[in-house]
Amino acid sequence: FGAACRPTGGRIYRGGQLVAMREMIREGSNESREPTDSLLETRELTMDSLLDKKDDDYCDFNKLREKAEISRRMEIQLQDMEFKGDLTFETDSVYGAVIAMPQIARCMGWNQTFLALCFRSFLLLGLNYVFQVSALIFISEESQVMDVLGGKMHLCDYGKRLDECKNFAKHPGCVGPGGTAFKPPRLYGFDAWNVRKWARDNLVALFEGDEEVIANLNDIEKVDPGEYGIENSNCRLFACFLFTLAEVQAALKILELIWILWSIPTMADSWVFWREDGDDLDPLGSLKFRTAGMPLGWKMLNFVIVVLPKIFLLCEVYWMGFRFLMDTAGIIDLVLGAMAMDFILTFDELILESFDSECTKTIMERIEGFVVDQTDEEDFLEDAQSGGRKVFWGSIFLATPRRLIIVITVLITFVQLYYMVHCQVDPETNSWASKPTMLPNTTQYSLRNLLYNYVPPQIDEETGEPVWAWQPVAVTTTSTTPSNTSAGSNTSDG
Helix, strand or coil: CHHHCCCCCCCCCCHHHHHHHHHHHHHHHHHCCCCCHHHHHHHHHHHHHHHCCHHHCCCCHHHCCCHHHHHHHHHHHHHHHHHCEEECCCCCCHHHHHHHHHHHHHHCCCCHHHHHHHHHHHHHHHHHHHHHHHHHHHHHHHHHHHHHHCCCCCCCCCCCCHHHCCCCCCCCCCECCCCCECCHHHEECHHHHHHHHHHHHHHHHHCCCCHHHHHHHCECCCCCCCEECCCCHHHHHHHHHHHHHHHHHHHHHHHHHHHHHHHCCCCCCCCEEECCCCCCCCCHHHEEEECCCCCHHHHHHHHHHHHHHHHHHHHHHHHHHHHHHHCCCCHHHHHHHHHHHHHHHHHHHHHHHHHCCHHHHHHHHHCECEEEECCCHHHHHHHHHCCCHHHHHHHHHHHCCHHHHHHHHHHHHHHHHHHHHHEEEECCCCEEEECCEECECCCCCCHHHHHHCCCCECECCCCCCECEEECCCCCCCCCECCCCCCCCCCHHHC
Protein backbone atom coordinates (compact mmCIF):
# COMPACT_ATOMS: atom_id res chain seq x y z
CA PHE A 1 0.00 0.00 0.00
CA GLY A 2 2.78 2.46 -0.92
CA ALA A 3 4.97 4.37 1.47
CA ALA A 4 2.33 4.57 4.19
CA CYS A 5 3.28 1.21 5.79
CA ARG A 6 6.88 0.90 6.96
CA PRO A 7 8.70 -0.57 9.92
CA THR A 8 8.68 1.70 12.93
CA GLY A 9 12.31 0.98 13.80
CA GLY A 10 15.58 0.93 11.88
CA ARG A 11 16.69 2.89 8.84
CA ILE A 12 14.10 3.45 6.09
CA TYR A 13 14.99 3.17 2.38
CA ARG A 14 12.66 4.47 -0.29
CA GLY A 15 12.33 2.86 -3.73
CA GLY A 16 15.07 4.94 -5.47
CA GLN A 17 17.51 4.42 -2.64
CA LEU A 18 16.98 0.64 -2.79
CA VAL A 19 17.76 0.61 -6.53
CA ALA A 20 20.94 2.64 -5.97
CA MET A 21 22.00 0.31 -3.20
CA ARG A 22 21.50 -2.76 -5.40
CA GLU A 23 23.62 -1.11 -8.20
CA MET A 24 26.34 -0.29 -5.74
CA ILE A 25 26.45 -3.87 -4.51
CA ARG A 26 26.46 -5.21 -8.08
CA GLU A 27 29.32 -2.88 -9.13
CA GLY A 28 31.31 -3.91 -6.11
CA SER A 29 30.79 -7.54 -7.05
CA ASN A 30 32.11 -6.91 -10.59
CA GLU A 31 35.28 -5.27 -9.33
CA SER A 32 36.05 -8.10 -7.00
CA ARG A 33 34.64 -11.63 -7.06
CA GLU A 34 35.02 -11.96 -3.32
CA PRO A 35 32.79 -9.57 -1.34
CA THR A 36 34.63 -7.29 1.03
CA ASP A 37 33.67 -6.70 4.63
CA SER A 38 32.22 -3.30 3.75
CA LEU A 39 29.90 -4.83 1.15
CA LEU A 40 28.73 -7.47 3.64
CA GLU A 41 28.07 -4.79 6.22
CA THR A 42 26.14 -2.77 3.63
CA ARG A 43 24.07 -5.79 2.61
CA GLU A 44 23.32 -6.64 6.28
CA LEU A 45 22.38 -3.04 6.97
CA THR A 46 19.96 -3.07 4.04
CA MET A 47 18.22 -6.31 5.10
CA ASP A 48 18.14 -5.37 8.78
CA SER A 49 16.55 -2.06 7.96
CA LEU A 50 13.84 -3.70 5.87
CA LEU A 51 13.09 -6.77 8.03
CA ASP A 52 13.71 -5.58 11.57
CA LYS A 53 10.78 -5.70 14.01
CA LYS A 54 8.25 -7.60 11.91
CA ASP A 55 5.71 -7.68 14.77
CA ASP A 56 5.43 -3.87 14.67
CA ASP A 57 5.00 -3.70 10.91
CA TYR A 58 1.62 -1.93 11.10
CA CYS A 59 0.39 1.48 10.06
CA ASP A 60 -2.60 3.72 10.54
CA PHE A 61 -5.58 2.21 8.72
CA ASN A 62 -6.94 5.65 7.82
CA LYS A 63 -3.81 6.38 5.73
CA LEU A 64 -4.33 3.46 3.37
CA ARG A 65 -5.22 4.34 -0.20
CA GLU A 66 -7.40 1.21 -0.52
CA LYS A 67 -9.13 1.79 2.80
CA ALA A 68 -12.68 1.68 1.36
CA GLU A 69 -12.18 -1.63 -0.44
CA ILE A 70 -10.51 -3.24 2.57
CA SER A 71 -13.28 -2.00 4.83
CA ARG A 72 -15.92 -3.45 2.50
CA ARG A 73 -14.23 -6.84 2.41
CA MET A 74 -13.81 -6.80 6.17
CA GLU A 75 -17.58 -6.22 6.49
CA ILE A 76 -18.27 -9.33 4.41
CA GLN A 77 -15.78 -11.35 6.43
CA LEU A 78 -17.28 -10.24 9.75
CA GLN A 79 -20.82 -11.02 8.58
CA ASP A 80 -19.73 -14.46 7.40
CA MET A 81 -18.45 -15.14 10.90
CA GLU A 82 -22.11 -14.95 11.99
CA PHE A 83 -23.76 -16.64 9.02
CA LYS A 84 -21.10 -19.13 7.84
CA GLY A 85 -18.18 -21.02 9.33
CA ASP A 86 -17.69 -24.46 10.83
CA LEU A 87 -20.38 -26.82 12.09
CA THR A 88 -19.20 -28.69 15.19
CA PHE A 89 -20.60 -31.41 17.41
CA GLU A 90 -20.86 -30.90 21.16
CA THR A 91 -17.27 -31.83 21.94
CA ASP A 92 -17.86 -31.54 25.71
CA SER A 93 -20.91 -33.81 25.67
CA VAL A 94 -21.51 -37.55 25.60
CA TYR A 95 -23.71 -36.95 22.54
CA GLY A 96 -20.75 -35.70 20.53
CA ALA A 97 -18.60 -38.62 21.68
CA VAL A 98 -21.21 -41.17 20.56
CA ILE A 99 -21.30 -39.59 17.08
CA ALA A 100 -17.58 -38.96 16.56
CA MET A 101 -15.83 -41.92 18.20
CA PRO A 102 -17.32 -44.64 15.93
CA GLN A 103 -16.30 -42.69 12.83
CA ILE A 104 -12.75 -42.26 14.10
CA ALA A 105 -12.69 -45.96 15.02
CA ARG A 106 -13.82 -46.82 11.50
CA CYS A 107 -10.95 -44.80 10.06
CA MET A 108 -8.48 -46.49 12.44
CA GLY A 109 -9.57 -49.96 11.34
CA TRP A 110 -11.73 -50.77 14.37
CA ASN A 111 -8.75 -51.66 16.52
CA GLN A 112 -9.24 -52.90 20.05
CA THR A 113 -8.62 -49.56 21.77
CA PHE A 114 -11.16 -47.67 19.70
CA LEU A 115 -13.69 -50.47 20.03
CA ALA A 116 -13.39 -50.12 23.81
CA LEU A 117 -13.78 -46.33 23.58
CA CYS A 118 -16.88 -46.69 21.39
CA PHE A 119 -18.45 -49.20 23.78
CA ARG A 120 -17.78 -46.88 26.70
CA SER A 121 -19.33 -43.91 24.86
CA PHE A 122 -22.54 -45.83 24.13
CA LEU A 123 -22.65 -47.09 27.72
CA LEU A 124 -22.40 -43.53 29.04
CA LEU A 125 -25.10 -42.40 26.61
CA GLY A 126 -27.48 -44.96 28.10
CA LEU A 127 -26.50 -43.87 31.61
CA ASN A 128 -27.19 -40.26 30.65
CA TYR A 129 -30.70 -41.15 29.46
CA VAL A 130 -31.38 -43.05 32.69
CA PHE A 131 -30.36 -40.05 34.80
CA GLN A 132 -32.31 -37.50 32.76
CA VAL A 133 -35.49 -39.58 32.53
CA SER A 134 -35.31 -40.40 36.26
CA ALA A 135 -35.04 -36.71 37.15
CA LEU A 136 -38.04 -35.94 34.94
CA ILE A 137 -40.09 -38.71 36.53
CA PHE A 138 -39.34 -37.50 40.06
CA ILE A 139 -40.21 -33.89 39.23
CA SER A 140 -43.41 -34.93 37.46
CA GLU A 141 -44.40 -37.14 40.38
CA GLU A 142 -44.02 -34.22 42.76
CA SER A 143 -46.05 -31.80 40.64
CA GLN A 144 -48.73 -34.13 39.27
CA VAL A 145 -49.17 -36.58 42.14
CA MET A 146 -47.87 -35.41 45.50
CA ASP A 147 -48.91 -31.76 45.17
CA VAL A 148 -52.38 -32.82 44.08
CA LEU A 149 -52.68 -35.25 46.99
CA GLY A 150 -51.80 -32.36 49.29
CA GLY A 151 -54.64 -30.28 47.88
CA LYS A 152 -52.45 -27.85 45.98
CA MET A 153 -54.07 -25.91 43.18
CA HIS A 154 -52.41 -24.16 40.24
CA LEU A 155 -51.10 -20.71 41.07
CA CYS A 156 -52.46 -18.87 38.01
CA ASP A 157 -52.95 -15.19 39.04
CA TYR A 158 -53.56 -15.61 42.77
CA GLY A 159 -51.94 -12.64 44.49
CA LYS A 160 -50.71 -11.08 41.24
CA ARG A 161 -52.16 -7.65 42.09
CA LEU A 162 -51.44 -7.76 45.80
CA ASP A 163 -50.56 -4.05 46.13
CA GLU A 164 -53.85 -3.08 44.49
CA CYS A 165 -55.98 -5.25 46.79
CA LYS A 166 -57.09 -2.47 49.12
CA ASN A 167 -60.59 -2.01 47.78
CA PHE A 168 -62.34 -5.19 46.70
CA ALA A 169 -65.06 -3.28 44.87
CA LYS A 170 -62.52 -1.59 42.60
CA HIS A 171 -60.27 -4.63 42.23
CA PRO A 172 -62.44 -7.73 42.20
CA GLY A 173 -59.56 -9.91 40.98
CA CYS A 174 -57.86 -9.83 44.38
CA VAL A 175 -59.39 -13.09 45.62
CA GLY A 176 -57.38 -16.09 46.75
CA PRO A 177 -58.10 -19.81 46.49
CA GLY A 178 -59.77 -19.64 49.93
CA GLY A 179 -62.44 -17.28 48.60
CA THR A 180 -61.37 -14.18 50.57
CA ALA A 181 -59.79 -10.91 49.48
CA PHE A 182 -56.02 -10.58 49.54
CA LYS A 183 -54.19 -8.27 51.89
CA PRO A 184 -50.40 -8.17 52.22
CA PRO A 185 -50.30 -9.43 55.83
CA ARG A 186 -52.55 -12.37 54.86
CA LEU A 187 -50.26 -13.76 52.14
CA TYR A 188 -48.62 -17.13 52.90
CA GLY A 189 -46.82 -19.87 51.08
CA PHE A 190 -48.84 -22.95 50.25
CA ASP A 191 -47.50 -25.15 53.05
CA ALA A 192 -48.15 -22.56 55.79
CA TRP A 193 -51.55 -21.62 54.36
CA ASN A 194 -52.62 -25.26 53.97
CA VAL A 195 -51.71 -26.08 57.59
CA ARG A 196 -53.56 -23.04 58.91
CA LYS A 197 -56.62 -23.85 56.80
CA TRP A 198 -56.48 -27.50 57.86
CA ALA A 199 -56.41 -26.52 61.55
CA ARG A 200 -59.37 -24.16 61.12
CA ASP A 201 -61.42 -26.72 59.17
CA ASN A 202 -60.83 -29.46 61.72
CA LEU A 203 -61.85 -27.18 64.57
CA VAL A 204 -65.06 -26.40 62.69
CA ALA A 205 -65.70 -30.14 62.32
CA LEU A 206 -64.84 -30.75 65.97
CA PHE A 207 -67.39 -28.19 67.25
CA GLU A 208 -70.09 -29.12 64.79
CA GLY A 209 -73.48 -28.13 66.25
CA ASP A 210 -72.10 -25.26 68.33
CA GLU A 211 -73.12 -22.35 66.12
CA GLU A 212 -71.42 -19.69 68.23
CA VAL A 213 -68.02 -21.41 68.17
CA ILE A 214 -68.31 -22.15 64.46
CA ALA A 215 -69.22 -18.52 63.76
CA ASN A 216 -66.12 -17.37 65.66
CA LEU A 217 -63.93 -19.87 63.78
CA ASN A 218 -65.28 -18.67 60.44
CA ASP A 219 -64.66 -15.03 61.31
CA ILE A 220 -61.33 -14.08 59.74
CA GLU A 221 -61.02 -11.21 62.19
CA LYS A 222 -60.65 -13.81 64.93
CA VAL A 223 -59.32 -16.92 63.16
CA ASP A 224 -57.61 -16.01 59.90
CA PRO A 225 -55.90 -18.79 57.90
CA GLY A 226 -54.74 -16.20 55.35
CA GLU A 227 -54.51 -16.72 51.59
CA TYR A 228 -52.11 -18.41 49.20
CA GLY A 229 -50.67 -16.43 46.31
CA ILE A 230 -47.58 -15.40 44.40
CA GLU A 231 -45.10 -13.08 46.07
CA ASN A 232 -43.94 -11.28 42.92
CA SER A 233 -45.39 -11.91 39.46
CA ASN A 234 -42.53 -10.05 37.76
CA CYS A 235 -40.02 -12.37 39.42
CA ARG A 236 -41.99 -15.36 38.13
CA LEU A 237 -41.85 -13.97 34.59
CA PHE A 238 -38.12 -13.23 34.97
CA ALA A 239 -37.41 -16.79 36.14
CA CYS A 240 -39.39 -18.20 33.22
CA PHE A 241 -37.40 -15.98 30.84
CA LEU A 242 -34.06 -17.25 32.19
CA PHE A 243 -35.25 -20.84 31.94
CA THR A 244 -36.54 -20.28 28.40
CA LEU A 245 -33.24 -18.69 27.39
CA ALA A 246 -31.33 -21.81 28.45
CA GLU A 247 -33.78 -24.18 26.76
CA VAL A 248 -33.76 -22.22 23.49
CA GLN A 249 -29.97 -22.49 23.48
CA ALA A 250 -30.35 -26.26 23.88
CA ALA A 251 -32.85 -26.32 21.02
CA LEU A 252 -30.41 -24.46 18.76
CA LYS A 253 -27.76 -27.09 19.52
CA ILE A 254 -30.19 -29.78 18.37
CA LEU A 255 -30.85 -27.86 15.16
CA GLU A 256 -27.12 -27.54 14.56
CA LEU A 257 -26.72 -31.28 15.10
CA ILE A 258 -29.46 -31.99 12.57
CA TRP A 259 -27.86 -29.57 10.12
CA ILE A 260 -24.46 -31.30 10.51
CA LEU A 261 -25.94 -34.72 9.79
CA TRP A 262 -27.68 -33.25 6.73
CA SER A 263 -24.69 -31.27 5.43
CA ILE A 264 -21.82 -33.73 5.71
CA PRO A 265 -21.40 -36.06 2.73
CA THR A 266 -23.17 -39.41 2.89
CA MET A 267 -20.04 -41.45 2.32
CA ALA A 268 -17.32 -43.09 4.34
CA ASP A 269 -14.86 -40.18 4.39
CA SER A 270 -11.81 -40.15 6.56
CA TRP A 271 -12.00 -38.33 9.90
CA VAL A 272 -8.30 -38.87 10.65
CA PHE A 273 -5.37 -37.11 8.88
CA TRP A 274 -1.62 -37.63 9.21
CA ARG A 275 0.77 -34.71 9.22
CA GLU A 276 3.36 -34.88 6.41
CA ASP A 277 6.27 -34.42 8.82
CA GLY A 278 4.65 -36.60 11.45
CA ASP A 279 6.73 -38.38 14.06
CA ASP A 280 6.32 -42.17 14.20
CA LEU A 281 7.33 -42.07 17.85
CA ASP A 282 4.42 -39.71 18.62
CA PRO A 283 1.60 -40.83 16.32
CA LEU A 284 -1.17 -39.20 18.35
CA GLY A 285 0.54 -35.83 18.18
CA SER A 286 0.90 -36.19 14.42
CA LEU A 287 -2.79 -36.91 13.81
CA LYS A 288 -5.53 -34.43 13.13
CA PHE A 289 -9.22 -35.22 13.60
CA ARG A 290 -11.79 -33.48 11.44
CA THR A 291 -15.55 -33.88 10.96
CA ALA A 292 -16.17 -35.39 7.52
CA GLY A 293 -18.54 -37.64 5.60
CA MET A 294 -20.55 -40.39 7.29
CA PRO A 295 -22.28 -43.48 5.84
CA LEU A 296 -26.06 -43.37 5.62
CA GLY A 297 -26.50 -46.13 8.19
CA TRP A 298 -24.56 -44.18 10.80
CA LYS A 299 -26.54 -41.04 10.02
CA MET A 300 -29.82 -42.83 10.57
CA LEU A 301 -28.55 -44.49 13.77
CA ASN A 302 -27.35 -41.16 15.20
CA PHE A 303 -30.68 -39.54 14.36
CA VAL A 304 -32.58 -42.29 16.19
CA ILE A 305 -30.43 -42.67 19.30
CA VAL A 306 -29.27 -39.05 19.69
CA VAL A 307 -31.47 -36.51 17.92
CA LEU A 308 -34.92 -37.93 18.70
CA PRO A 309 -34.20 -38.53 22.43
CA LYS A 310 -32.72 -35.03 22.72
CA ILE A 311 -35.90 -33.54 21.23
CA PHE A 312 -38.10 -35.58 23.59
CA LEU A 313 -36.05 -34.66 26.66
CA LEU A 314 -35.99 -30.98 25.71
CA CYS A 315 -39.77 -30.84 25.31
CA GLU A 316 -40.39 -32.68 28.57
CA VAL A 317 -37.88 -30.66 30.57
CA TYR A 318 -39.17 -27.37 29.24
CA TRP A 319 -42.86 -28.09 29.81
CA MET A 320 -42.32 -29.64 33.25
CA GLY A 321 -39.94 -26.88 34.28
CA PHE A 322 -42.13 -24.11 32.93
CA ARG A 323 -45.20 -25.45 34.72
CA PHE A 324 -43.15 -25.88 37.90
CA LEU A 325 -42.00 -22.25 37.78
CA MET A 326 -45.47 -20.91 36.99
CA ASP A 327 -46.81 -22.77 40.05
CA THR A 328 -44.02 -21.51 42.34
CA ALA A 329 -44.97 -18.61 44.64
CA GLY A 330 -41.75 -17.76 46.51
CA ILE A 331 -39.15 -15.38 45.08
CA ILE A 332 -36.12 -17.41 46.20
CA ASP A 333 -37.75 -20.63 45.03
CA LEU A 334 -38.31 -19.10 41.59
CA VAL A 335 -34.72 -18.00 41.10
CA LEU A 336 -33.26 -21.28 42.35
CA GLY A 337 -35.83 -23.32 40.43
CA ALA A 338 -34.95 -21.63 37.14
CA MET A 339 -31.31 -22.65 37.54
CA ALA A 340 -32.04 -26.12 38.88
CA MET A 341 -34.39 -27.16 36.06
CA ASP A 342 -31.82 -26.37 33.39
CA PHE A 343 -29.31 -28.60 35.18
CA ILE A 344 -31.14 -31.69 33.90
CA LEU A 345 -30.06 -30.98 30.33
CA THR A 346 -26.41 -30.65 31.38
CA PHE A 347 -26.15 -34.24 32.65
CA ASP A 348 -24.51 -35.23 29.35
CA GLU A 349 -21.62 -32.83 29.93
CA LEU A 350 -21.25 -33.88 33.57
CA ILE A 351 -21.20 -37.58 32.65
CA LEU A 352 -18.55 -37.08 29.95
CA GLU A 353 -16.37 -35.08 32.30
CA SER A 354 -16.80 -37.49 35.24
CA PHE A 355 -16.95 -40.97 33.72
CA ASP A 356 -15.38 -40.94 30.25
CA SER A 357 -11.75 -41.80 29.57
CA GLU A 358 -8.95 -39.30 29.07
CA CYS A 359 -8.46 -40.76 25.58
CA THR A 360 -11.96 -39.80 24.48
CA LYS A 361 -11.79 -36.36 26.07
CA THR A 362 -8.43 -35.65 24.40
CA ILE A 363 -9.73 -36.65 20.96
CA MET A 364 -12.96 -34.67 21.40
CA GLU A 365 -10.98 -31.57 22.36
CA ARG A 366 -8.90 -31.82 19.17
CA ILE A 367 -11.64 -32.64 16.67
CA GLU A 368 -12.30 -29.92 14.09
CA GLY A 369 -15.67 -28.91 12.68
CA PHE A 370 -17.12 -29.37 9.21
CA VAL A 371 -16.59 -26.35 6.97
CA VAL A 372 -19.85 -25.52 5.21
CA ASP A 373 -18.79 -22.30 3.53
CA GLN A 374 -15.93 -19.83 3.85
CA THR A 375 -15.40 -16.27 2.75
CA ASP A 376 -13.73 -16.23 -0.66
CA GLU A 377 -13.41 -14.08 -3.77
CA GLU A 378 -16.89 -15.08 -4.93
CA ASP A 379 -18.42 -13.41 -1.88
CA PHE A 380 -16.57 -10.18 -2.64
CA LEU A 381 -17.61 -10.37 -6.29
CA GLU A 382 -21.24 -11.07 -5.37
CA ASP A 383 -21.36 -8.01 -3.14
CA ALA A 384 -19.78 -5.86 -5.86
CA GLN A 385 -22.30 -7.07 -8.45
CA SER A 386 -25.22 -6.39 -6.08
CA GLY A 387 -24.12 -2.82 -5.55
CA GLY A 388 -23.49 -3.38 -1.85
CA ARG A 389 -26.96 -4.77 -1.15
CA LYS A 390 -25.52 -7.99 0.25
CA VAL A 391 -23.63 -6.13 2.96
CA PHE A 392 -26.63 -3.88 3.63
CA TRP A 393 -29.11 -6.70 4.22
CA GLY A 394 -26.47 -8.61 6.12
CA SER A 395 -26.09 -5.62 8.44
CA ILE A 396 -29.86 -5.46 8.96
CA PHE A 397 -29.97 -9.16 9.74
CA LEU A 398 -26.94 -8.85 12.02
CA ALA A 399 -28.51 -5.96 13.96
CA THR A 400 -31.65 -8.02 14.64
CA PRO A 401 -31.49 -9.88 18.00
CA ARG A 402 -32.84 -13.09 16.51
CA ARG A 403 -32.34 -15.31 19.54
CA LEU A 404 -33.95 -12.73 21.82
CA ILE A 405 -36.98 -12.64 19.53
CA ILE A 406 -37.14 -16.45 19.59
CA VAL A 407 -36.90 -16.54 23.39
CA ILE A 408 -39.66 -13.93 23.85
CA THR A 409 -41.90 -15.69 21.33
CA VAL A 410 -41.48 -19.07 23.03
CA LEU A 411 -42.03 -17.48 26.46
CA ILE A 412 -45.28 -15.78 25.42
CA THR A 413 -46.51 -18.96 23.73
CA PHE A 414 -45.99 -21.15 26.77
CA VAL A 415 -47.39 -18.60 29.20
CA GLN A 416 -50.60 -18.63 27.17
CA LEU A 417 -50.49 -22.43 27.02
CA TYR A 418 -50.16 -22.65 30.81
CA TYR A 419 -53.23 -20.47 31.35
CA MET A 420 -55.24 -22.40 28.78
CA VAL A 421 -54.40 -25.81 30.27
CA HIS A 422 -54.46 -25.13 34.02
CA CYS A 423 -56.46 -21.94 34.58
CA GLN A 424 -59.90 -20.53 33.85
CA VAL A 425 -61.46 -17.09 34.09
CA ASP A 426 -63.55 -16.78 37.25
CA PRO A 427 -66.81 -15.06 36.23
CA GLU A 428 -67.24 -13.50 39.70
CA THR A 429 -63.75 -11.99 39.96
CA ASN A 430 -62.92 -11.70 36.24
CA SER A 431 -59.41 -13.07 36.88
CA TRP A 432 -57.50 -16.25 36.14
CA ALA A 433 -58.18 -18.91 38.78
CA SER A 434 -57.09 -22.52 39.01
CA LYS A 435 -59.14 -25.24 37.40
CA PRO A 436 -60.35 -27.99 39.76
CA THR A 437 -57.84 -30.76 40.35
CA MET A 438 -58.65 -34.46 40.61
CA LEU A 439 -57.06 -37.01 42.90
CA PRO A 440 -54.68 -39.40 41.08
CA ASN A 441 -55.38 -43.10 41.32
CA THR A 442 -51.78 -43.88 42.26
CA THR A 443 -48.90 -42.43 44.20
CA GLN A 444 -46.31 -43.67 41.68
CA TYR A 445 -45.30 -41.96 38.46
CA SER A 446 -43.91 -44.28 35.80
CA LEU A 447 -42.22 -43.90 32.43
CA ARG A 448 -45.58 -44.55 30.77
CA ASN A 449 -47.10 -41.59 32.63
CA LEU A 450 -44.16 -39.47 31.46
CA LEU A 451 -44.61 -40.49 27.82
CA TYR A 452 -48.35 -39.77 27.86
CA ASN A 453 -48.06 -36.85 30.31
CA TYR A 454 -51.20 -38.10 32.03
CA VAL A 455 -52.14 -39.60 35.41
CA PRO A 456 -55.56 -41.33 35.56
CA PRO A 457 -57.89 -39.81 38.22
CA GLN A 458 -59.35 -41.70 41.13
CA ILE A 459 -62.98 -42.76 40.52
CA ASP A 460 -65.64 -42.86 43.24
CA GLU A 461 -67.01 -46.41 43.38
CA GLU A 462 -70.54 -45.24 44.31
CA THR A 463 -71.05 -42.38 41.88
CA GLY A 464 -68.57 -43.34 39.18
CA GLU A 465 -67.35 -39.73 39.12
CA PRO A 466 -63.76 -38.51 39.61
CA VAL A 467 -62.79 -37.56 43.14
CA TRP A 468 -61.88 -33.90 43.37
CA ALA A 469 -58.74 -32.93 45.23
CA TRP A 470 -59.60 -29.22 45.16
CA GLN A 471 -62.45 -27.11 43.82
CA PRO A 472 -62.90 -23.33 43.83
CA VAL A 473 -64.91 -21.94 46.76
CA ALA A 474 -67.50 -19.21 46.68
CA VAL A 475 -66.12 -15.67 46.88
CA THR A 476 -66.62 -14.01 50.24
CA THR A 477 -66.25 -10.24 50.56
CA THR A 478 -67.35 -9.95 54.18
CA SER A 479 -65.34 -10.63 57.27
CA THR A 480 -66.36 -14.27 57.40
CA THR A 481 -65.23 -17.11 55.25
CA PRO A 482 -67.48 -19.77 53.80
CA SER A 483 -67.90 -23.05 55.56
CA ASN A 484 -65.38 -25.57 54.29
CA THR A 485 -67.49 -28.64 54.75
CA SER A 486 -67.46 -29.46 51.04
CA ALA A 487 -66.04 -27.24 48.31
CA GLY A 488 -62.55 -25.94 48.73
CA SER A 489 -61.46 -28.55 51.23
CA ASN A 490 -58.82 -31.14 50.52
CA THR A 491 -60.64 -34.39 49.83
CA SER A 492 -57.81 -36.40 51.32
CA ASP A 493 -58.32 -34.63 54.66
CA GLY A 494 -61.77 -36.17 54.95
